[in-house]
Amino acid sequence: MRKHPLGDSFLEGIGVLRVSDRVVYREIDDKIVLINLDSGFYYSLNEVGCFIFNRILKSKEVGDILDEIESTFEVSQREAREDLDGFVESLRREKIILANG
């Protein structure tokens, strides 16, 4: 994984994230709807969430996803990392995405 200049994130050391096999999802209009088969909880992702989730589905490296957030949404590196950190942390807590290492 490429070393990102803004460290101190739990994403450091994680190359690729993946969506759990126990999650079913469908894209509908500009949203993604997710169901966690184990917990029964379901969620919808907003625009930024869909952007990140689609890149996780494509097995993109975390560093590349950060770069794409920066350029697409015209935000700073810090903001991009905070967005990705928050999103990944919440979905990992819900066991929707896992770290591939």
Add this chain to the structure above:
Amino acid sequence: MDTQRLRFQTIIPLQKYSLILRSDSEKVIDAVRGWVDHDIAHYHTIDESSPRVPIEVELFTSRKPPGIDKPTHLDHMATFEDIKFYSDNGHIILTFGDTSFVKIDPKKGIARGFVSGEHLESPWILSHRIFYVPVLEIIRGMGVCYIHAGCVCRGDKCILLCGGSGHGKSTLTYALARSRYSYLSDDAVFVQNHSRGIEIFSFPEKIKLDTNSRSFFPEFDGFEKSPGKMEIPLKLTKIKNIAVSGSPHALIFTRIIPAEKSELVPLPRSEAMLRLIGQSISLTSKRSIESNLDLLMKLTGSLKSFELKMGGTFEGVPELIEETLFA
């Protein structure tokens, strides 16, 4: 074969299906027959020209059916209230509390199980749980999706009415059905995809209204107050027309708000989809959930969705729905 020892039987027509219930106890049969509204069921029997798909449920009470036992080490799939779902080599096993259980063969459309003494004394558990849940699982296996919703129709066009408890769904369903719409269901519909499009149909059960809902309609003035919902036969209501099936036209999520005037607000498809999942998906197998999701996607893509913000009374609501959906 054991079937010959199941002396009692009833057959319930459900659109193109025949639900065949056999048991060695008359209590089981009586509980299910008491739940069905036979006037509504009559409409399901009118078209005898096309062959019906049988769904068989066999419930033993005096002894356990041979070869079927309560699961001990199977894959637990899901829990719903006191019902546990297990998978076993393509079969689904349901347990009801600690004592009753049913094994379902979705491919053959057969469910066979044991009803314990404690459950035998509860007509509601017998009909709504031990009989109906296996039937739902079999129908799901046939590609049918279940949605917790009321439904009324104008001709062939169905309006699905969704909403949580206390959000006016049943009252609104009845208010519409007693006016100019045909009645299809007050709280549960089945959705099936065909090459000709999506079809909506429902189980022929009695209408359920609580004391508060009944207070809006003078025909129920003489009814006693009841703690929960009362099951009311069609013949005691003001409903004039019954629909057996139809195609989707609109989906309305009801919500009571503290306001004078009611509003019908368009809802984005993704929001409608998310709300429908909570009213529909059963956490059994991944394949079944994916198939249900795809059907809900197709459904939400084939109709208009709205949120109905209802004021304290139902005044003007049928007219609002009429103007918005059919003007």
